[in-house]
Amino acid sequence: MDATSSHRLLVTGGAGFIGSIFIRHILREFPHWHVLCFDALTYAGNLHNLDDVNSHPHFQFTRGDVTDSTKVAQVFSNFLPDVVVHFAAETHVDRGIKDPEPFLRTNILGTQILLDAARRNAISRFIHISTDEVYGTVPAPASCTETAPLTPTNNYAASKAAGDMLAQVAWTTWKTPVIILRSTNNYGSHQFPEKLIPLMISRALANQPLPVYGSGLQMRSWIHVRDFCTAIVTVLLYGTSGEIYNVGTDDCLTNLQIIETILHILDAPINSIQHVADRPGHDQRYALNWQKIAALGWKPRISLADGLRETIQWYCSHPHWLEQPATAHHCHFDTNK
Numbered sequence: 001m002d003a004t005s006s007h008r009l010l011v012t013g014g015a016g017f018i019g020s021i022f023i024r025h026i027l028r029e030f031p032h033w034h035v036l037c038f039d040a041l042t043y044a045g046n047l048h049n050l051d052d053v054n055s056h057p058h059f060q061f062t063r064g065d066v067t068d069s070t071k072v073a074q075v076f077s078n079f080l081p082d083v084v085v086h087f088a089a090e091t092h093v094d095r096g097i098k099d100p101e102p103f104l105r106t107n108i109l110g111t112q113i114l115l116d117a118a119r120r121n122a123i124s125r126f127i128h129i130s131t132d133e134v135y136g137t138v139p140a141p142a143s144c145t146e147t148a149p150l151t152p153t154n155n156y157a158a159s160k161a162a163g164d165m166l167a168q169v170a171w172t173t174w175k176t177p178v179i180i181l182r183s184t185n186n187y188g189s190h191q192f193p194e195k196l197i198p199l200m201i202s203r204a205l206a207n208q209p210l211p212v213y214g215s216g217l218q219m220r221s222w223i224h225v226r227d228f229c230t231a232i233v234t235v236l237l238y239g240t241s242g243e244i245y246n247v248g249t250d251d252c253l254t255n256l257q258i259i260e261t262i263l264h265i266l267d268a269p270i271n272s273i274q275h276v277a278d279r280p281g282h283d284q285r286y287a288l289n290w291q292k293i294a295a296l297g298w299k300p301r302i303s304l305a306d307g308l309r310e311t312i313q314w315y316c317s318h319p320h321w322l323e324q325p326a327t328a329h330h331c332h333f334d335t336n337k
């Protein structure tokens with residue numbers, strides 16, 4: 001794909017955390033590209049995430065569900081995308097444990113419907129956004145390359161793994177030009193406050209206890225969402241169809257360490273941490289080998305120290321963000337994503 005040509009990107013789930021930041025990134029870096037955000041606006045989608053691009057002449061929004069094949073077909077025939085970037089998903093592990101059905105519908109059926117629509121239309125790239133969770137827990141000191149077996153341990157991860165497999169099938173059967181990205185934990189502004197970092201910030205700011213699943217020694221690596229956006233652009237421009245690329249960083253911390261770092265930056269008391277019963281099936285460690293995307297010239301540029309400070313500053317200056325209604329009663333917290 002050529003960066004200088006004009007492209008038309010259909011971005012599903014673009015009103016969520018990563019999708020909205022990706023859209024902003026594209027409209028800023030590639031002003032000659034066009035973007036249509038297709039989003040069902042579930043509890044996790046928020047049109048205000050796109051306030052600053054809403055009147056951009058190359059941006060449009062259509063509300064719709066990726067499981068609605070009629071609506072998806074309409075969007076393809078009206079907008080005529082040559083690129084699909086598929087973020088739309090149910091993403092919260094705890095919700096998937098309580099109620100798997102929406103996860104199976106959106107993450108599996110919705111992915112198949114989009115792949116079918118892409119096959120019927122002239123698509124040059126289909127970027128399927130996936131997660132390191134599909135590999136399941138990885139014993140230290142190993143890390144997963146893209147050929148590691150998929151051993152998901154929760155409904156979210158299993159539904160994402162199924163979506164990945166369907167995307168691979170679309171490539172092997174129809175040569176739909178699919179690329180799969182498996183990313184580690186993202187953090188940054190605009191993340192729904194049921195997720196670890198915004199939830200812990202909100203608790204600390206409200207002087208509430210910070211609940212930690214089990215020992216808190218689960219190991220995760222963290223990527224700033226803007227670094228993930230540059231990884232997506234890298235594979236859009238230079239990736240190979242049919243391939244999978246892991247996207248990671250070397251910023252690996254236990255959940256306890258990340259919470260302690262947040263408390264340190266906020267100058268909040270460490271004794272506000274409260275251990276609670278562990279999540280069933282909680283993966284102890286995720287670890288990606290991301291040399292394959294590094295060989296395309298990509299690397300993360302934002303250090304965890306800088307990124308976390310910037311992120312905390314953003315939540316402190318957007319207190320309304322931390323008061324979204326769907327947060328409190330659903331999941332008491334999530335130590336993952």
Ligand SMILES: NC(=O)c1ccc[n+]([C@@H]2O[C@H](COP(=O)([O-])OP(=O)(O)OC[C@H]3O[C@@H](n4cnc5c(N)ncnc54)[C@H](O)[C@@H]3O)[C@@H](O)[C@H]2O)c1
Pocket residue numbers: 012013014015016017018019038039040041042043044045046064065066067086087088089090091092106110129130131132160182183184185186187191192337
């Ligand atoms: N956040 C992370 O740390 C992380 C890490 C790795 C991979 N991912 C993947 O990245 C993608 C985006 O994650 P996020 O954290 O931005 O999610 P999010 O929960 O913040 O946003 C999801 C978006 O998808 C929309 N959506 C949900 N169901 C839909 C449907 N049926 N039809 C249309 N739109 C629908 C929601 O309205 C929302 O705008 C997901 O595919 C997720 O699996 C996320």
